[in-house]
Amino acid sequence: MSAVKTSITVNGTQRDLDIDPRLTLVYLLRENLGLTGTHVGCTTGNCGACTVLLDGKTVKSCSIFAADVDGSELVTIEGLSTGARELHPIQQAFVDHQGLQCGFCTPGMVLSALALLEKNPTPSEDDIRHAISGNLCRCTGYQFIVESIQAAAAARA
Amino acid sequence: MSYVGQSMPMMTNARLAAGKGMFVDDVQLPGMTFMAVLRSPYAHARIRGIDVSAAEALRGVLYVATGREIGEQTNPIPETYDTAAVGAKGVSWYALCVDRARFVGEAVAAVVAEDRFTAYEALDLIEVDYEELPAVSDPEQALEPGAPLVEPDWGDNLMASRDIRLGDPDTAFAEADGVVEGVVKSARITGAAIEPRGCVASWDPYKEALTFWDSTQAPHAVRMYLARTLGIADTSIRVIQPHVGGAFGLKLPTFQEEPLCAYLSMKVGRPVKWIETRAENLLVGGHARDTSFRYQAAYKADGELTGIRLDVIADVGAPSALCGWGMSFVTWYCLPCVYKCENSETHLRSVVTNKCPWNAYRGYGKDAASLLMERIMDHIAKATGIDRTEVRFRNFVQPDEFPYPQVSGAMLDSGNYPGALRKVMEMIDYEGFPALQEEARREGRRIGLGIAMELTPEGCSMPGSLMLNGTDSTEVRITPNGNVIVLTGITSPGCGNETGIAQIVADALRCDFSRISVVQGDTETCPWGFGNYSSRSIIIGGSAAQVAGDEIHDKMRQVAANMLEASADDIEVVDEQFVVRGSAGRGGVGFEDVAREVYSNPHGKNMEGIEPMLQSVRQWKMPNVYHQPEKQGRFSAYPSWPYGAAAAIVEVDPESGHVKILRYCLVEDAGTIVNPLLVDANLHGGIAQGIGGAMFEQIAYDESGQPLTATFMDYTLPTAVELPRLEIGHQQTPAPFTPLGTKGVGESGVGGTLGSLCSAIENALPEVDLHLTELPLTPSRIWEAIRNAPVPAGAAA
Numbered sequence A: 001m002s003a004v005k006t007s008i009t010v011n012g013t014q015r016d017l018d019i020d021p022r023l024t025l026v027y028l029l030r031e032n033l034g035l036t037g038t039h040v041g042c043t044t045g046n047c048g049a050c051t052v053l054l055d056g057k058t059v060k061s062c063s064i065f066a067a068d069v070d071g072s073e074l075v076t077i078e079g080l081s082t083g084a085r086e087l088h089p090i091q092q093a094f095v096d097h098q099g100l101q102c103g104f105c106t107p108g109m110v111l112s113a114l115a116l117l118e119k120n121p122t123p124s125e126d127d128i129r130h131a132i133s134g135n136l137c138r139c140t141g142y143q144f145i146v147e148s149i150q151a152a153a154a155a156r157a
Numbered sequence B: 001m002s003y004v005g006q007s008m009p010m011m012t013n014a015r016l017a018a019g020k021g022m023f024v025d026d027v028q029l030p031g032m033t034f035m036a037v038l039r040s041p042y043a044h045a046r047i048r049g050i051d052v053s054a055a056e057a058l059r060g061v062l063y064v065a066t067g068r069e070i071g072e073q074t075n076p077i078p079e080t081y082d083t084a085a086v087g088a089k090g091v092s093w094y095a096l097c098v099d100r101a102r103f104v105g106e107a108v109a110a111v112v113a114e115d116r117f118t119a120y121e122a123l124d125l126i127e128v129d130y131e132e133l134p135a136v137s138d139p140e141q142a143l144e145p146g147a148p149l150v151e152p153d154w155g156d157n158l159m160a161s162r163d164i165r166l167g168d169p170d171t172a173f174a175e176a177d178g179v180v181e182g183v184v185k186s187a188r189i190t191g192a193a194i195e196p197r198g199c200v201a202s203w204d205p206y207k208e209a210l211t212f213w214d215s216t217q218a219p220h221a222v223r224m225y226l227a228r229t230l231g232i233a234d235t236s237i238r239v240i241q242p243h244v245g246g247a248f249g250l251k252l253p254t255f256q257e258e259p260l261c262a263y264l265s266m267k268v269g270r271p272v273k274w275i276e277t278r279a280e281n282l283l284v285g286g287h288a289r290d291t292s293f294r295y296q297a298a299y300k301a302d303g304e305l306t307g308i309r310l311d312v313i314a315d316v317g318a319p320s321a322l323c324g325w326g327m328s329f330v331t332w333y334c335l336p337c338v339y340k341c342e343n344s345e346t347h348l349r350s351v352v353t354n355k356c357p358w359n360a361y362r363g364y365g366k367d368a369a370s371l372l373m374e375r376i377m378d379h380i381a382k383a384t385g386i387d388r389t390e391v392r393f394r395n396f397v398q399p400d401e402f403p404y405p406q407v408s409g410a411m412l413d414s415g416n417y418p419g420a421l422r423k424v425m426e427m428i429d430y431e432g433f434p435a436l437q438e439e440a441r442r443e444g445r446r447i448g449l450g451i452a453m454e455l456t457p458e459g460c461s462m463p464g465s466l467m468l469n470g471t472d473s474t475e476v477r478i479t480p481n482g483n484v485i486v487l488t489g490i491t492s493p494g495c496g497n498e499t500g501i502a503q504i505v506a507d508a509l510r511c512d513f514s515r516i517s518v519v520q521g522d523t524e525t526c527p528w529g530f531g532n533y534s535s536r537s538i539i540i541g542g543s544a545a546q547v548a549g550d551e552i553h554d555k556m557r558q559v560a561a562n563m564l565e566a567s568a569d570d571i572e573v574v575d576e577q578f579v580v581r582g583s584a585g586r587g588g589v590g591f592e593d594v595a596r597e598v599y600s601n602p603h604g605k606n607m608e609g610i611e612p613m614l615q616s617v618r619q620w621k622m623p624n625v626y627h628q629p630e631k632q633g634r635f636s637a638y639p640s641w642p643y644g645a646a647a648a649i650v651e652v653d654p655e656s657g658h659v660k661i662l663r664y665c666l667v668e669d670a671g672t673i674v675n676p677l678l679v680d681a682n683l684h685g686g687i688a689q690g691i692g693g694a695m696f697e698q699i700a701y702d703e704s705g706q707p708l709t710a711t712f713m714d715y716t717l718p719t720a721v722e723l724p725r726l727e728i729g730h731q732q733t734p735a736p737f738t739p740l741g742t743k744g745v746g747e748s749g750v751g752g753t754l755g756s757l758c759s760a761i762e763n764a765l766p767e768v769d770l771h772l773t774e775l776p777l778t779p780s781r782i783w784e785a786i787r788n789a790p791v792p793a794g795a796a797a
Helices: A025-032 A089-096 A106-119 A125-131 A143-156 B013-017 B053-057 B067-073 B116-123 B169-174 B219-230 B257-268 B278-284 B326-334 B366-384 B388-395 B417-428 B433-442 B497-509 B536-564 B591-600 B676-696 B750-764 B779-788
Strands: A004-010 A013-019 A051-054 A057-060 A073-075 B033-039 B045-051 B061-066 B107-113 B127-132 B158-166 B178-186 B198-204 B209-214 B237-240 B272-275 B291-299 B305-315 B344-351 B446-455 B471-478 B484-488 B516-519 B571-574 B577-580 B615-621 B643-653 B658-669 B726-730
Touching: A013 A025, A051 A106, A057 A106, A089 A106, A089 A143, A089 B013, A106 A125, A106 A143, A106 B013, A125 A143, A143 B676, B033 B116, B033 B257, B033 B278, B045 B067, B045 B107, B053 B061, B061 B067, B061 B116, B061 B257, B067 B257, B107 B116, B107 B257, B158 B326, B169 B291, B169 B305, B178 B366, B198 B257, B209 B219, B209 B257, B219 B237, B219 B257, B257 B272, B291 B366, B305 B326, B305 B366, B326 B344, B326 B366, B366 B388, B366 B446, B366 B750, B388 B417, B388 B446, B417 B446, B417 B643, B417 B658, B417 B726, B433 B446, B446 B750, B471 B497, B471 B536, B484 B497, B484 B536, B497 B516, B497 B536, B536 B571, B536 B577, B536 B591, B536 B615, B577 B591, B643 B750, B658 B676, B658 B750, B658 B779, B676 B726, B676 B750
Parallel strands: A004 A073, B033 B272, B209 B237, B305 B344, B484 B516, B658 B726
Antiparallel strands: A004 A013, A051 A057, A051 A073, B033 B107, B045 B127, B061 B107, B158 B344, B178 B291, B198 B209, B198 B272, B291 B305, B446 B643, B471 B484, B471 B615, B571 B577, B643 B658
16 A cells, blocks of 8 residues: 555644555554554444544544544644643543543543533533533443533633 | 541542553554454354465465364363353363354454454455354244254253252242233343453563463453463463453453464464454453343232242353353342242253353343342232332341341342332432322323332352452552552452552551552462452452451551550551550651561561561452352352342333433442442442443344344443433441451442333333333333233223
8 A cells, every 4th residue: 555645733743644545543643653542442433432633623533544634633632631640620620520430431531521611611411411422431321421521611610 | 547438539540531541452562463353254154164375375464373273272261160060061162163153253263464454354365164054043942942053062052951949839829819920031232341352462482471461350360261271381471451441241251362362472473462343342242131031920919929930041142161151040049139039939041042152241140130020029019009119128138137048049148128228219209209200291291210129249259160259369568668569369440449459458557548559460460369350359359458458557566566665555556657555646656667667677676576578468268158059059159249229210202112211319238338439430330331231232133143233333332311310329238248348339230220210111101001021121112012011991091
């Protein structure tokens, strides 16, 4: 396969890449760029563990070819926390309110929450539940996730 | 300051929320290769031959293995639930099918290649000459004479059966005031952890040692089973459990792919990674619960249950080395759950079919038993006209009757069932519901309330099993700097027991929580243990941690006493200061001072007659497990008996069959609670999975054994929109057989959903005589049940 030249900005850093056209975005992030916080749970766009922000909107990176995002700006979970141990307030809310258990769906869940709060800073519980309905969690019953997002919203207000 | 009883978020939260967890697919090694598995497209087929030449010729392919080679070069995968010990039939299951595939997806060949694209491409180049054989996918058909045989050597499709008569059922039925009868079927489901299964095997040919990262619940068991399958010493294998993205029982060993991956790493001399796809996970990752009951229940006019006749058929899929089929026995063993009924006649059959084998799944058959008993209670209530809760109150094992020998051979340890039911009735306002229901009715909305009890025995210990075992170990070490490291034999696939164990150890040592770090899931560093299942981590692992911590604390107290020239009996610890009782604030020696003294002056006067170092590995064995079977083969495998009372309110649209859950309450008794936040977290997860299985999830097959649910579009997990806010109440009856009184909570919450939701939906439509008999309660099933229900005489149509 001949590689496709692709330029993308990932977590603020511009990358010029030669991409195998068979590669989906999630594997580009995980295997070529070493950003393993984005997870693979189904590869059919159902579970949302691979959710990233593409030009500010949530997308399921398992269902997009990497070569198709040329010129775009991507944010992954690694783009939210800086360096040592600092967490984004939404991540911190998940930590404090036990909005996770195994942690596998968490990066996608946090990014969906971020996209929601950017658009709607004062969401209702129903808004939150709909905003994360593309992210499956098998551990938590979503309750503490919803409470974490409520707490994050309250802290931003 | 006591940490036990405090809500503390999991110690792992920050790393996982940052996306810095290390899951098995995140393991990268130099020279990594990728394994892909060719799977049978047939439910039953003889493998006449396999041509791998084209696959081998593909550039980037390093190795292709077939069943013939695996059959010659490896041993069968050891059984994790000893079939012979319980009178069941077993099979020799190899890491690849040797000459016959028995379900769609069974592993037929495997490729190792430089990358995943090449590995999958090579699978398409493998030519398998299959001879399709007749298959059976319905368990009742499988029991018919002349049915296709899943295992021709067996002569029938019966893996195990039990016929047990207890008390005098004939008299009970003859003298009954009435008999209710019915059918309950619960669908085939699976755990569907969001992280699929996976492993990385790295064989070092020079050291002759295997390092094996596995998304598993039981690393020590994996090591032992890999060693036996591969014919190498277990001491030459190191199994590491990275972060596990959910497990729920289904990541208990040993599947075909784990030894297969290890074998192939030994063949190619490079690291091999295998990560399953979601389709593979739903196809072969282990199924559960597929059980049907036909029952008759004899009762007295006052609602007393006096006799049960029961025919249970569990469709355990194809036989394997996995421990899942044992769930069918556990279902029977739990009966009649929280109720008293001395007279019963049970005919239990564990039937094999050409479907994916069962593996353990949260609930482990206990959920199905609770479903059955709660349906019986509701039917007796309906038949007698007595309130549903009142029927239950009349049949409960009473709080002063523990320990209660249940007819199955089980010994219920402790509890207060009426107390839990009363509490959940208060939470949901049972008394006020009829008014609410009437008000909704006036608005044209149909709401119903359901209740159900659940009983969830834990700490499973099976005779003859090197995995399902009632013992475990924990090591506590204090360094010369006064830091504490706890190494456990139990593991956490994301349920937070590391935090609970750290709380227990901090209390035992009377030290600050921040001193403690916990290491789990590494056979090289952790003491022997059986891992995580059956909610055993805090009950058994926590108990081992308690005694190890106590032992070290006793030594530190003695050394501190020597340092203070006092008697150990007079020493107390206040804010990490060992002081003479009553003299807090007036001198003493600190935690770090004592640790340093132990290590730096082992020959000093304060250490005279005291063994050096601050390290302790302690084991815990549940004292109340009884393995000597009595004459009907009954034994008591479960030492701990958590239970709960659930109540649900639903809204039903009779025109579409759609159900919305408006409220869900659970009062749970997990004994002494170590960490209320994490207990609630686990209960939320249990309830959510319970609701999934009750309402949404079903692994479906067609008659020929072809699976119909290969993606999350077909196997539908509940999202945040379908689930209600979950309301949890607690009742704490300490377990008499663990040092802290802990009972386990990991599987609780599942069982109560099934019966309470059936009950609530039926209650929403009192004008139709609705009998829901089959889970999941999908809109089409409910719609159909409404259409088929007889309209009671006198009711308005």
